[in-house]
Amino acid sequence: xxxxxxxxxxxxxxxxxxxxxxxxxxxxxxxxxxxxxxxxxxxxxxxxxxxxxxxxxxxxxxxxxxxxxxxxxxxxxxxxxxxxxxxxxxxxxxxxxxxxxxxxxxxxxxxxxxxxxxxxx
Amino acid sequence: xxxxxxxxxxxxxxxxxxxxxxxxxxxxxxxxxxxxxxxxxxxxxxxxxxxxxxxxxxxxxxxxxxxxxxxxxxxxxxxxxxxxxxxxxxxxxxxxxxxxxxxxxxxxxxxxxxxxxxxxx
DNA sequence: AACAAGAATGAAAATGATTGTCATTTTCAG
DNA sequence: CTGAAAATGACAATCATTTTCATTCTTGTT
Ligand SMILES: [Zn+2]
Ligand SMILES: [Zn+2]
Ligand SMILES: [Zn+2]
Ligand SMILES: [Zn+2]
Numbered sequence: 001x002x003x004x005x006x007x008x009x010x011x012x013x014x015x016x017x018x019x020x021x022x023x024x025x026x027x028x029x030x031x032x033x034x035x036x037x038x039x040x041x042x043x044x045x046x047x048x049x050x051x052x053x054x055x056x057x058x059x060x061x062x063x064x065x066x067x068x069x070x071x072x073x074x075x076x077x078x079x080x081x082x083x084x085x086x087x088x089x090x091x092x093x094x095x096x097x098x099x100x101x102x103x104x105x106x107x108x109x110x111x112x113x114x115x116x117x118x119x120x121x
Numbered sequence: 122x123x124x125x126x127x128x129x130x131x132x133x134x135x136x137x138x139x140x141x142x143x144x145x146x147x148x149x150x151x152x153x154x155x156x157x158x159x160x161x162x163x164x165x166x167x168x169x170x171x172x173x174x175x176x177x178x179x180x181x182x183x184x185x186x187x188x189x190x191x192x193x194x195x196x197x198x199x200x201x202x203x204x205x206x207x208x209x210x211x212x213x214x215x216x217x218x219x220x221x222x223x224x225x226x227x228x229x230x231x232x233x234x235x236x237x238x239x240x241x242x
Numbered sequence: 243a244a245c246a247a248g249a250a251t252g253a254a255a256a257t258g259a260t261t262g263t264c265a266t267t268t269t270c271a272g
Numbered sequence: 273c274t275g276a277a278a279a280t281g282a283c284a285a286t287c288a289t290t291t292t293c294a295t296t297c298t299t300g301t302t
Contacts, residue, residue, distance in 0.1 A: 003250090004251080020288085021288080021289080035251090036251065036252035037253095038252055038253080038290085038291095039251060039252065041288095041289065042250090042251090057178040061178055061182040061260085061288085062182070062287090062288065063182060063288080063289085076220055076221060076224055078226065079228070087220050087224075089216075090216055090220075091212045091213070092213040092216055095211055095212055095213055096235045099208050099235055100197060100237050103208075103240075104239065104240035105199065105235070105240070106238050107200075107237050107238045108235060108237035109236050109237065110234060110235040110236065111232075111233065111234050112231065112232065112233035112234075113231065113232050114220055114221050114226070114230070114231045115229070115230050115232075116226035116227055116228050116230065117228045118225065119224075119225035119226070124279090125280080143258095143259075156280090156281085157281035158260095158282095159261085159262095159281055159282080159283095160281065162259095162260065162261075163261095163280090182259085182289090183258090183259070184260085
């Protein structure tokens, strides 16, 4: 991994959870790191190839990245104000693995999100 | 559903499996149906809102659509070929309601998807 | 140090899916 | 028929991502 790769990874570790390439870039610029958006994209591609980060997709199709081995969790999101609570997956972790195994899938991952309206709204 | 919505749905049913908006449009034009790409996008959005079609994402982020039954269910999707199995949520239905209730959320919904690589790939 | 080869960088342009705009056409109730 | 409302589609705009390409850093060699 080269220097910019290390800085990207460090930023991704500090923001916690998922972040898009543009968000990572904004965070680095805000923190005084000098880096171009192109380099962020290239660095992320390299980190993916090295299996250091994961890539997923937001609902709108934007790519989001996270450090592999980050603590796995899920979200409970308010549809009105966006307030978000991080929650444990509990039994759905087992569910995902069992269903995938039942149909012969490997390299299994999953996404799950609960949405509703929070008590403040 | 309006006329173009029905034609889009009919096309999507005939191609089978997943198709992107652009693929659906190309198929319709090829088959002599006269429709604009914009209308295909709008029709698909309407069909999604009516829970008649599902939207997912290819690895490259392009949106793909497929006809979907009304009954609530989840998907097990192959990251490589897109093969999809409809599965029951099982225990995660309870999990979603319990977590939401625990944090005082109402009008609760959820999404959950398992992805991996199927036995053919 | 001087030099060259190759990798890394980033600004700007290109790409491509999706969405927004708006003038025109179609539908339909009165 | 007539006007209002909905639907349509060509075109422009948006936005994430990729490509290009000229410039700058690295690194090893003489
Ligand atoms: Zn709220
Ligand atoms: Zn989980
Ligand atoms: Zn497959
Ligand atoms: Zn469910």
